Amino acid sequence: xxxxxxxxxxxxxxxxxxxxxxxxxxxxxxxxxxxxxxxxxxxxxxxxxxxxxxxxxxxxxxxxxxxxxxxxxxxxxxxxxxxxxxxxxxxxxxxxxxxxxxxxxxxxxxxxxxxxxxxxxxxxxxxxxxxxxxxxxxxxxxxxxxxxxxxxxxxxxxxxxxxxxxxxxxxxxxxxxxxxxxxxxxxxxxxxxxxxxxxxxxxxxxxxxxxxxxxxxxxxxxxxxxxxxxxxxxxxxxxxxxxxxxxxxxxxxxxxxxxxxxxxxxxxxxxxxxxxxxxxxxxxxxxxxxxxxxxxxxxxxxxxxxxxxxxxxxxxxxxxxxxxxxxxxxxxxxxxxxxxxxxxxxxxxxxxxxxxxxxxxxxxxxxxxxxxxxxxxxxxxxxxxxxxxxxxxxxxxxxxxxxxxxxxxxxxxxxxxxxxxxxxxxxxxxxxxxxxxxxxxxxxxxxxxxxxxxxxxxxxxxxxxxxxxxxxxxxxxxxxxxxxxxxxxxxxxxxxxxxxxxxxxxxxxxxxxxxxxxxxxxxxxxxxxxxxxxxxxxxxxxxxxxxxxxxxxxxxxxxxxxxxxxxxxxxxxxxxxxxxxxxxxxxxxxxxxxxxxxxxxxxxxxxxxxxxxxxxxxxxxx
Amino acid sequence: xxxxxxxxxxxxxxxxxxxxxxxxxxxxxxxxxxxxxxxxxxxxxxxxxxxxxxxxxxxxxxxxxxxxxxxxxxxxxxxxxxxxxxxxxxxxxxxxxxxxxxxxxxxxxxxxxxxxxxxxxxxxxxxxxxxxxxxxxxxxxxxxxxxxxxxxxxxxxxxxxxxxxxxxxxxxxxxxxxxxxxxxxxxxxxxxxxxxxxxxxxxxxxxxxxxxxxxxxxxxxxxxxxxxxxxxxxxxxxxxxxxxxxxxxxxxxxxxxxxxxxxxxxxxxxxxxxxxxxxxxxxxxxxxxxxxxxxxxxxxxxxxxxxxxxxxxxxxxxxxxxxxxxxxxxxxxxxxxxxxx
Numbered sequence: 033x034x035x036x037x038x039x040x041x042x043x044x045x046x047x048x049x050x051x052x053x054x055x056x057x058x059x060x061x062x063x064x065x066x067x068x069x070x071x072x073x074x075x076x077x078x079x080x081x082x083x084x085x086x087x088x089x090x091x092x093x094x095x096x097x098x099x100x101x102x103x104x105x106x107x108x109x110x111x112x113x114x115x116x117x118x119x120x121x122x123x124x125x126x127x128x129x130x131x132x133x134x135x136x137x138x139x140x141x142x143x144x145x146x147x148x149x150x151x152x153x154x155x156x157x158x159x160x161x162x163x164x165x166x167x168x169x170x171x172x173x174x175x176x177x178x179x180x181x182x183x184x185x186x187x188x189x190x191x192x193x194x195x196x197x198x199x200x201x202x203x204x205x206x207x208x209x210x211x212x213x214x215x216x217x218x219x220x221x222x223x224x225x226x227x228x229x230x231x232x233x234x235x236x237x238x239x240x241x242x243x244x245x246x247x248x249x250x251x252x253x254x255x256x257x258x259x260x261x262x263x264x265x266x267x268x269x270x271x272x273x274x275x276x277x278x279x280x281x282x283x284x285x286x287x288x289x290x291x292x293x294x295x296x297x298x299x300x301x302x303x304x305x306x307x308x309x310x311x312x313x314x315x316x317x318x319x320x321x322x323x324x325x326x327x328x329x330x331x332x333x334x335x336x337x338x339x340x341x342x343x344x345x346x347x348x349x350x351x352x353x354x355x356x357x358x359x360x361x362x363x364x365x366x367x368x369x370x371x372x373x374x375x376x377x378x379x380x381x382x383x384x385x386x387x388x389x390x391x392x393x394x395x396x397x398x399x400x401x402x403x404x405x406x407x408x409x410x411x412x413x414x415x416x417x418x419x420x421x422x423x424x425x426x427x428x429x430x431x432x433x434x435x436x437x438x439x440x441x442x443x444x445x446x447x448x449x450x451x452x453x454x455x456x457x458x459x460x461x462x463x464x465x466x467x468x469x470x471x472x473x474x475x476x477x478x479x480x481x482x483x484x485x486x487x488x489x490x491x492x493x494x495x496x497x498x499x500x501x502x503x504x505x506x507x508x509x510x511x512x513x514x515x516x517x518x519x520x521x522x523x524x525x526x527x528x529x530x531x532x533x534x535x536x537x538x539x540x541x542x543x544x545x546x547x548x549x550x551x552x553x554x555x556x557x558x559x560x561x562x563x564x565x566x567x568x569x570x571x572x573x574x575x576x577x578x579x580x581x582x583x584x585x586x587x588x589x590x591x592x593x594x595x596x597x598x599x600x601x602x603x604x605x606x607x608x609x610x611x612x613x614x615x616x617x618x619x620x621x622x623x624x625x626x627x628x629x630x631x632x633x634x635x636x637x638x639x640x641x642x643x644x645x646x647x648x649x650x651x652x653x654x
Numbered sequence: 655x656x657x658x659x660x661x662x663x664x665x666x667x668x669x670x671x672x673x674x675x676x677x678x679x680x681x682x683x684x685x686x687x688x689x690x691x692x693x694x695x696x697x698x699x700x701x702x703x704x705x706x707x708x709x710x711x712x713x714x715x716x717x718x719x720x721x722x723x724x725x726x727x728x729x730x731x732x733x734x735x736x737x738x739x740x741x742x743x744x745x746x747x748x749x750x751x752x753x754x755x756x757x758x759x760x761x762x763x764x765x766x767x768x769x770x771x772x773x774x775x776x777x778x779x780x781x782x783x784x785x786x787x788x789x790x791x792x793x794x795x796x797x798x799x800x801x802x803x804x805x806x807x808x809x810x811x812x813x814x815x816x817x818x819x820x821x822x823x824x825x826x827x828x829x830x831x832x833x834x835x836x837x838x839x840x841x842x843x844x845x846x847x848x849x850x851x852x853x854x855x856x857x858x859x860x861x862x863x864x865x866x867x868x869x870x871x872x873x874x875x876x877x878x879x880x881x882x883x884x885x886x887x888x889x890x891x892x893x894x895x896x897x898x899x900x901x902x903x904x905x906x907x908x909x910x911x912x913x914x915x916x917x918x919x920x921x922x923x924x925x926x927x928x929x930x931x932x933x934x935x936x937x938x939x940x941x942x943x944x945x946x947x948x949x950x951x952x953x954x955x956x957x958x959x960x961x962x963x964x965x966x967x968x969x970x971x972x973x974x975x976x977x978x979x980x981x982x983x984x985x986x987x988x989x990x991x992x993x994x995x
Binding site: 073076077079087177222235271272273274275276277278287290291294299301305321322323324325329332334335336338339340341342343344345346348349364365367368372392439449457459460461462465495496497498499500501502503505506507515516 | 671672673700701702703707717718720721722723724725726727728732733734735736737739742743745746763764766767830839865966967969970973974976977980982983985986988989990991992993994995
C-alpha cells in the first residue's frame, strides 16, 4: 500500500490508499478464481486501474486441504497506473490452513489476514502440516487479523434456500468476497447480476450465493461498528477515456489471430494439441468458428504444426500454439515451413522448464529456442507480447509479417501473460490497417520460386489454381525454377536469400522506442515480454529520485529494430532483465557488442518491482 | 453456329511432370507411378485439384513426377499435413504417398489418426519391407531374421501387417495391390479414389537393390495364380491355376480354410462370397499369409461413413449460420464493459 489518508464515505470511515494488493487463497475446490474474477470486474467498474494474476496448482483435483492443492488469485488495484499484479499482498484471504501456510510469508508487514476459523480443524491443520493452530500460537503476530467462522456463517446465511450441506459450504467464497467488498467499499450489484445469470436455471444456488455475499458484507459493517477493523477507499485512477473490458492474454492472442486473419483476408486453420498453459488458445478459437476458422485438435504437437502448415499450403492462415516442450516437437516442421516459404504463426506460451519443468509457472526461457532453435540456418521472425492485452496487437503483427514475407513467425508470450488479466481499452478493429494477401493467378512465366524484389517473399500459388501446378518440398530447390537442386552455388544463394528476407524485415517494423525516459542517460533497463510491468514501475520509481534511467522494451525480438544498437550505445550502462538465465542479453551482446549486464530470475514467478529497482540502484551506485 | 470446344481429354502423359525420374532402374516404383498416371487419366482428374503429399523415403519422391500439385514434406508427417490441407480446402483431391518406414515407423501415429478420423484422401503405402533411401536397414514390415546393415545377425522385431493395422485403426477402405500387376493396380487406385473417406492401399513393391525378390513367393509368375487371390465384391473367393481352389469358413471355428472344388463333394456353392462391407471377413483375408494361404489382393474392405472434413465444416457452417456476419468489434464488446470518462 502506498500513501494513505482518512476519508469518510457512505457513513463508514475509510482510510484512503493509493494502491492495494489483495490475494484470495483457498483449496482448489473453493472457487478462488471465480472470487478473484468477480472482485476484478467490480474493481474495474469502480474506476481503479488494476492487474491480476491467478496462481493455481498443476493438479486438477489435488487432495483437499493440502498445501499443493492451494489455489490463489492476486489483484493489484489503485488510483494510479497499475502495471503489475503487485510484489506482496496487503490483504490475504485464507479459506483454509494450507492457504495460510503457503501464502503468509508473502504478506506485507502489518498486512491484513482474513481467515475462515471454521476451516481450522485438527484434520485440516494436520493436512497443511501445522503442528499447532497458527491462529493461537502467535504466528499471526505483526499482522492484523479478521478471524471469522466463514463456514458456519455461510451455512447460517443460506440455510433457508434448500441446498445440500455440500452445496451450502461451497458458497463460502462468496461470503469472503462480500467481506472484501465491504473492506474496499465495492458495489455488490455486478456480482448479484452475474450470479443470477450464471445460475438462472438453479435460482436456489443463485440466491444462496447472493445471501452469502450479503452476509459477508454485513459482517464487515458489524466489525467496523465495533471498531475492530478499518475500511479503505481507493479513488478512481486517471485512465485514458474510452470503453474498457478486462482481458487475459489467452483471449487477447485468440482475438488478435482472428483480427489478423481478417486483415489478411484469409480463413484460418488452427491446429493445436492440449498443453498447459497454451490450451486456452485452442479452446477460445474453437468457440469462434463463425469467423471462418477451422480448429483441429491433433494427435500430437507434430501433427498440429503439420496440419497448420497444410492449411497454409492450401491458402489459409495456418496457426498453431503450444508451450516449450511442444514447440520442441514442432521444430522440424517449422524448418519445413522456412524451406517451402509458407506463412505460419506459432504461438509459444512459455512456461518454466527444462522438460516438463513447472507447467503452471511462468518463465521467458524459450528465446534461444525461438531465435536459434532449429537445425541448419533457419531464420524466422520472433515477436513478443508485453502485457495480457498486448497479445492482441502482437498477434496481428505476427500475421502481417507471416503473410507479407511468406515465413513462419513465432509469437512469444508466457504463462503469466496468458492467465493474467488487465483492463483493455477496446480498439476499433475496423480502424486497424488491412494487409490483404494476393494469391498468384498469373500463369505466365510461372515459377513457385519467384520473389517480390523488395520483400524477397516468394509468390503464393495455391493448390486449386489452374495452370500453377507445381511441387514444393524440404529439399533444396533452384532459385529460378523451384525444382530440386543439389548445386553448390544455388544452395549458397538460397541460404543467403532466406537470411536476407528475414533481415530485411527490420526495415518494415517500427524503430525501437524508449518506453519510459529519455533516449540517452546513465542506465537503460532493457526487457521483453511480460517483464514489462515490473521494469516500467521500477524505472518510474528510480526516475522519481532524479536518476537518468530509461526503460526500453523490445517487441520485435528477431529481426531486432534497426536503431536498437545505436540507442543502447547512448546509455552508460545497460541492464537486461529477463526471466531466464540471460538469453536476450546474449543476443544483444552478439549483435551489438554492448557491455550489458543481466538481471535474471527463474523461480517460476514474475519479477517483483523491488527486485528490478534494487538492481537499478545497485548499478547506479557503482 | 458456334460449336463449343470440347474440353481436351487428358492423357496418361499429361499427368507426368517434366522432372527426370531418379529411382533405381528396375524399381517397382516406376510401375506404381505409371499405374497412378493411368488411373488419373481414366478418371480425368483435374490437374489443378489434385495434390500429392508425401513424407520422406524413396516412395516420397513420387510427387515430383506428377504434373499435379505436390508437397514433399518431412518424415512420417504427410498424413498430418494432408489433413490440414484437406480441412482448409475440402475441394482438393489428395493422395498421400508413403513407404513402410515412413508410414508405419516414424509416421505410425499419424497414419492411425488419419484413418480413424476418416479424412477423405487416398493413402498409398509402398511396402518394400526395407529402408531404401538410407541404404537398406530393416523396416517395421521386414520379416524376422532380415539381415541388414543395422541387423547383421538378423532382425528380431516381429513385423507389422500394414493392412491389419489399417483395419484396426478403423479405416473404412482397405485394399492391396502389387507393383507387378500393372493392369490391376490402376483399378485399385480408382476404387480408392471413388471411396469418400480415408482410403488405404498397401502396394507390395519390390526394392531391386536392398530387398530384391522379397515378394517372389507370391508374385513370381510361376506361383502367382496359386499364391494370390484377387478378391472382388460379390464374387466367390476362388483362385489357383485351374481356378479350382476356394476359401471357406472352417466349420465350427472362426478360421478360413482352403478347399478344392470337386473334392470331398465341395462345390462352388460352398465357397465364401467376398463381401467388402464385412470387416470380420476383411480381417481374416488380411491375415492370410503365403505359402499356407494365398495373399489377398484387391479391395478387402469398403464401408463408407461420414468424412472428417465434412463433419468439421458442418460445424463451421452451423456456427456461421447461427452467427451470420460476425463482427469482431461486437464480439470484443459482448461481455462486461465499462466507460472511463
